[in-house]
Amino acid sequence: MTRTPARRLLALALATAIAPAWAQQVDPQAAFAVPQPAAAPQIVPGAGSFTVSDIRVDGLQRIGAGTVFTYLPIERGDTINQTRIGEAVRALYRTGFFEDIQVGRQGDILVVTVRERPAINKLTLTGNKDIKTEDLTKGLADIGLSEGETFDRLALDRVTQELTRQYNNRGKYNVQINPTVSPLDRNRVDVTIDVKEGKAAKIRHINLIGNETFEQEDLIDSWESGESNWLSWYRRDDQYSKEKLSGDLEKLHNYYLDRGYVDFSIDSTQVSISPDKRDMYLSAGMTEGEVYKISSVEVTGDTVLPKEDVERLVLVREGQVFSRALLEVTSDAITATLGNIGYAFAQVNPIPEVNREDRTVGIKLQVVPGPRVNVRRIVFRGNTRTSDEVMRREMRQFEGAWYSQAAVDRSKVRLQRLGYFESGSVNVETQPVPGSNDEVDVVFSVTETTSGSFVFGLGYSQLAGLTTSVQLSQNNFLGSGNRVSVEAQRNVYLQRYSFSFMNPYFTDEGMSLGYNLWWREFDNSEFNTAQYSSTNAAMQVILGLPITESDTVSAMFGIDRNQIFAWRGSSPESIVDYIDAIGSRTFHAWRSEFAWARDSRNDYLQPTRGTLQRVSLETTLPGSTVEYYKLNYEFSKYWPINRALILNTRFEIGYGDSYGDDTYRMFCRSLGGQPLPPPGSAAPDPADVPGSDGCADGTVYDKTLVATGLPFFENFYAGGARSVRGFRDNTLGPRESAYNSSYLQPIGGSLKTVGSLEMFFPQLIKSPAARVSAFVDFGNVFRNVDAFESSELRASAGIALMWRAPVGPISISYAYPLRSQDALHDSNGALIRQGDELERLQFTFGGAF
Known part of the structure; x- marks a missing residue:
């Protein structure tokens, strides 16, 4: 199961925090209440229906009067009443700039008195370890909670709730998020978010009920959730997460479907936590059902290729035990084959016909090729240093050619083998061209790694x-x-x-x-x-x-x-x-x-x-x-x-x-070990050398040296x-x-x-x-x-x-x-x-x- 990065989840969950307070609707089932505006609109006595001769704005410090007039739906010469004034107050509240707004009149002059929201002078995060400060800071900035921005207590309250949820997902149910707002002069505040993460609750026991055919150890072997063990300090598989458990239960369902248990069902799940919020206990009840076999397999639809060629890709056969994994592999093989000849959006829909009396399943593989498409453009993203030309020359999919899944996959591998990008960071996305059903853009996204350096090094x-x-x-x-x-x-x-x-x-x-x-x-x-x-x-x-x-x-x-x-x-x-x-x-x-x-x-x-x-x-x-x-x-x-x-x-x-x-060299004793004859000479037979003993002065050879073999x-x-x-x-x-x-x-x-x-x-x-x-x-x-x-x-x-x-x-x-x-x-x-x-x-x- 893929985890979404904390920063992305945080930014997504908090995106609504910038919405104006008056527009928020409170979900009665929500875990927290939405704060209301600091003060309701106030209209002083005497501000009844009249014609506005002029407008004056009091209380401004950082915001210019022109900004107020831009959002104020009243101009000089307008005749206003209580309804028009209420609309004006709501319009100014929607800007998010003000904590309090009062409207009154002096004669025919409309007087708008405001109290601005303070500016954030300094934003400090303390105590956070599981979620990096830079990720939190980026997420907060995305919703306007950053230094120099206008302070919005509604956004701060939502951040507190979202951080609590994030830490709960990491198994830390004792977490405490304490925001502190310290007023300063000139309508500024310092915001401090203190995080006390606490200890993560550990999964002490997992209990599956109803598994009669398979042992529990086999069923949970591939789970991301696991009972606390000696490796859990690093792998963190003993930390409970609702998302992880949902994925694990899906794996359990797939385990049985891959072995023919078509009627398998998970009847109940229960998660309990100890009073000190340190220990978790997971239970799941299931019904296995009976094993089903395949009664027939048929390929239908527009196969594009000869039907017998497509049927050769089918891995499931009549009489086999039903397996969803084999069906998926078959569908992928047919889709990839059609994708290699330009059908980028081909689909294979397995349609099962279940006969519960005979415990059999008939399979119809419906092929929907979709339109044949060309590649309009190949786009690279994330290559801040590497030029497009370097990446483009590794491409095996070409612009203007029919789309080929094999060529795209090969291009991805060649990019990964360059060594310029992080392992596993090369991703490919096929994007339809707007207004065209037969063209696509292929987008390669990469994350570059360090490919060089200037180093003064010490090694050992x-x-x-x-x-x-x-x-x-x-x-x-x-x-x-x-x-x-x-x-x-x-x-x-x-x-x-x-x-x-x-x-x-x-x-x-x-x-x-x-x-x-x-x-x-x-x-x-x-x-x-x-x-x-x-x-x-x-x-x-x-x-x-x-x-x-x-x-x-x-x-x-x-x-x-x-x-x-x-x-x-x-x-x-x-x-x-x-x-x-x-x-x-x-x-x-x-x-x-x-x-x-x-x-x-x-x-x-x-x-x-x-x-x-x-x-x-x-x-x-x-x-x-x-x-x-x-x-x-x-x-x-x-x-x-x-x-x-x-x-x-x-x-x-x-x-x-x-x-x-070979190179020979001989030494004579009488010459004090000096060589004779010159280097490179073949070793002579002593009988062929003048003198009875092989040396010119009548002495004997002291040593014969040979330079042979690998040096x-x-x-x-x-x-x-x-x-x-x-x-x-x-x-x-x-x-x-x-x-x-x-x-x-x-x-x-x-x-x-x-x-x-x-x-x-x-x-x-x-x-x-x-x-x-x-x-x-x-x-x-x-x-x-x-x-x-x-x-x-x-x-x-x-x-x-x-x-x-x-x-x-x-x-x-x-x-x-x-x-x-x-x-x-x-x-x-x-x-x-x-x-x-x-x-x-x-x-x-x-x-x-």
Whole structure:
């Protein structure tokens, strides 16, 4: 059941408060009495029938005499009597400006003496928590009860009654609304509305009487009202509301109708409250009746399409148990099908013919297509920053074309996936064009969200520690839809300066064009990986092209420079050997990436259905210092189980390797470890080298180094909040030690397999900025394909909270490892195998000031 916002309800209920007092009619059944005017009209003696020679108004302070003459239905030269004077007084009262009006005469001069209503100097609201002050202030201003306006006690009394009703709807029956009016000089008043909300009454017990077939727990499972429990402090389902109860009883009625109980009825409802107004008790009596089956199904009316095509959409069949839900789904399917070919106002009217003797129902589905309509205009509302052009290019429904429900729905999804608007805030309304029965306007209403910021940030995570950053980021730059970001970031392991730009509609066909530039210094020893550091600089150009509604191909071309700093004795031996085999610490690369992605998710920020797939091939081009490639596949699918559960299945696999000839480099002992022959030479057969031992000076080879496979600085890593939670970031997979060291350092691998099963609970925290989930993560990193073993996969389970807080994104998870590896020692206590590094509680926090 949808709740109307308090402000809208308040404004609607109080709208009549501005009506003049004399026109109000008192409903004897109303909860409060309507106040009468402050004083009745007074006519001084001697003001009988006479001809008015002049008119004088006394007592005016803020209101000009011209205003009075405008509303006064008497002019000079008029002959007046008691009736005309009464009409004049009533006309002046209707203005709402005056508390008291007296009419008299001085000779032939008509004298009107007034006492103005005071002006509101200050309006103060105190004690209100459930209803926001800004909502109340806006509602009060809509009826003229605001600072600077004329004070009307009638409106104040009605506000008091309406606020009491609003709090009663929230279950607070002890609420006290105390308005205070303090007179000031110069005919002004201060108005204070003090709210004592009190405690909400809680539903202690719900009792259904007459349910013989189904258990009460099943019947009330989907109710918004519920007995007080340990989650009620947040969900507030134990607070009584008349509107909620009406909706819940309707759900109860639907529950039985969906299961064939055509004669089901709710015979009585009773709501009782304890003497202290703290406990509520709900009871409902019902009659279930008998189960009915469907005796026949017939499609009638103007089906437009061939009748057999429409009949294929019918889900109800003869002999089935009657179900109103299936009838509604059938009606919606036929309506949507006709809507896709221009019949925007098509209707399907199910006409049941009930035979109570046989306990059967015959169904006639009457199709009323209505006129076929064109879309005259597409209108956007609420986009204060985003230009119409950015939204219009996402449209799949076009102006001047036949109306299509499928195209309108697809346009709505594309707008929601932009990420510029609040989750679930894109609404569509079809409005008939006045004076035309074959044209409509389609109106898209949105609520924009923050799509960019200028940030000076402080963040903290267990991995990175304290992070400082300055970032100018805008996903919707100047409302153009372009993405621009300039960033400077620094923490214990990283310095990064970057610039990126992306135009998603570089051409009208939807080709995107973007640029990336960055420079960074990276200390891996602080990143839970092998101990080495690097300095990177890169420039990239990215192109994207949509090939279907949900499929996109992209290409990236760039050049980068990567300088590695590793030291024998502190860095793993394989890393130092790799650098020595290459013969250079600086790696230059001409880089390219080609990718295909399919995205059918229904929302950018918090999807509830749809699939995301992406396949990418990244490779360095011939002529680069190292020639290699990386393949990556990502899959994520959201399965809506019901309104309270959404399952996300996620999987990622990555693999990389070198291509072309391996690089060899040999060292001779007599030359003190100096290389011979030059880098890049194939490993020779010692028999082919002058001298009996393979070295030119007669000594033997000390070491042969080979640079092969995926470079160590491109290895995949796993573990942490973004892969397998419950394990320290980047610590899963192969480990190596430095020379003369027993400590094993994570070095990553060329094969990565990670996945997750995650259940989201959108009803647990009813906020578009937060969500709670329970998850099972699994995965690991392996040195290569041959090293893969399913028994080496790690797994964990836990709960997570993700919140887009005003101070920045917050992610908190607690995971319990289901499969991990413990350290292994020999009989002397020496370490044989290092165990996994566990970290059950993991969090990241970012803020902006």
